[in-house]
Amino acid sequence: MYTRLCATLSKLSLQLAAIGLMLILLCMLYMVIGRYVFNDMPAWAERLALLLTLYVTLLSTAVSVRDAGHIGLESFLVLAPDWLRLKLEYVIHGLLIVFGALMLYFGTTLAISYWGETIPTLEWAPDGLRRIPVALCGGLMILFSIEHIIALVKGTEVEPSWH
Known part of the structure; x- marks a missing residue:
């Protein structure tokens, strides 16, 4: 069920991106x-x-964490023996x-502290909107990393979002 939740969040993130x-x-x-037309x-x-x-x-960064597209010392992990590779993961x-x-x-x-201000030239938009993606990405990274740890414990792989 947790994997389905993460897969859904990942696909939704890709669609929004x-x-x-x-x-x-x-x-x-x-x-x-x-x-160029209206000057x-x-x-x-x-x-x-x-x-x-x-x-x-x-x-997209959060989705790349789920799809193992982040920089994770991949070349070093390939060369490491299985017992060390698992611990490093x-x-x-x-x-x-x-x-x-x-x-x-x-x-x-930051989003809360800047929410009362507006983005210059976008008077309708609170400045906190520019900080929300950082928090959103962080939350998704936590969920997706936990999914990877669960998969490591079970000895399975996480299915990429684009499948």
Whole structure:
């Protein structure tokens, strides 16, 4: 059940990142048309594209932790004997949990502290929105690393999100 939850969260994150990429493309297209056709580039489009870039990047980063696409000393692990490789994988996922917890804590703290301000040229958007992806990524990294540790204990592999 936990694996199904993580797989669903991972697929949802990938879908949101894909939608975010399409929205970034539309923002950029609108900026180019505004600049070269109407000679008036909308200032909000660039800020919105930057905000969406944060979400796309950090959601994709969390998914790469689940799909084992992160930097995990892979070349060293391949050369290590099985008894050492397994221990190193526990250490790597434990460190990812610690890093994810720090991202979750500090991202949440920053989002709360900046929530009362607005993003320049996006008056409708609280500035805390720029900090939420850090916390979201950290929380997902924790969940996905725990899934990997459970798989290591069981002796199984985590199925990638794109399957």
